Amino acid sequence: MLTALADDSWWYDLTGVNATLVDDDETLTLVDAGLPWHGNKLIAGLSDAGYELRDLDRILLTHFDLDHVGGLTAFDGVDVTIYVGERDAPLVTGEEAPPLDNHKGAFQRLVSPLRNVPDNDVVPLADGDTVGSFTVYHTPGHTPGHVCYVSESLSLGLLGDLVREDGGRFEPSPWLLSYDTAAVARSISEFADRSPDFEIAIPGHGVPFEKNGSAKLGRLAATL
Numbered sequence: 001m002l003t004a005l006a007d008d009s010w011w012y013d014l015t016g017v018n019a020t021l022v023d024d025d026e027t028l029t030l031v032d033a034g035l036p037w038h039g040n041k042l043i044a045g046l047s048d049a050g051y052e053l054r055d056l057d058r059i060l061l062t063h064f065d066l067d068h069v070g071g072l073t074a075f076d077g078v079d080v081t082i083y084v085g086e087r088d089a090p091l092v093t094g095e096e097a098p099p100l101d102n103h104k105g106a107f108q109r110l111v112s113p114l115r116n117v118p119d120n121d122v123v124p125l126a127d128g129d130t131v132g133s134f135t136v137y138h139t140p141g142h143t144p145g146h147v148c149y150v151s152e153s154l155s156l157g158l159l160g161d162l163v164r165e166d167g168g169r170f171e172p173s174p175w176l177l178s179y180d181t182a183a184v185a186r187s188i189s190e191f192a193d194r195s196p197d198f199e200i201a202i203p204g205h206g207v208p209f210e211k212n213g214s215a216k217l218g219r220l221a222a223t224l
């Protein structure tokens with residue numbers, strides 16, 4: 001369930017959705033938080049990697065969706081800060097509800113009773129912000145506030161649901177699951193252009209790449 005991808009990064013395979021644990025220069029960082037019933041697995045993974053719950057410092061979210069924010073409440077009462085793209089932040093805090101005039105928003109609204117609002121501080125992120133060694137890239141389309149994170153020092157790209165892995169290559173987030181597929185394509189191209197190279201690439205769904213991650217993404221961008 002927890003697989004080491006490098007000395008300082010671990011992949012959680014949560015059956016259908018991924019999360020990532022990163023020791024970012026001694027700041028223990030969880031990236032995405034699975035579905036509501038994944039909380040215990042996320043906490044168990046910390047000890048599998050040799051840490052305790054109190055070692056966790058922060059949670060980075062790639063976007064607001066039930067399968068990425070559902071497990072957050074497992075960390076209620078733990079001193080961690082949650083970071084998320086600024087357009088998705090009011091959805092995480094419950095200050096806004098997903099829009100009904102978009103098919104994806106309507107779906108998010110439908111499943112919202114399955115989710116509880118976390119009690120930790122939520123910090124909104126803009127394009128170009130940095131959190132530890134990670135740079136934030138606003139990559140809208142799957143959701144309006146979707147972000148990717150790249151750490152050059154860890155050679156690690158966290159791609160969320162901008163793309164998914166299928167059969168050894170990346171595919172764009174599909175229409176059914178996206179607010180705006182044209183924006184997804186634009187975000188993939190722009191992100192591939194402006195992000196630095198990284199070896200390890202972890203999508204929200206599918207199997208991560210341990211090598212040539214940014215090159216794999218570039219291959220997809222070239223087809224769009």
Ligand SMILES: [Zn+2]
Pocket residue numbers: 017065067068161204205
């Ligand atoms: Zn997802």
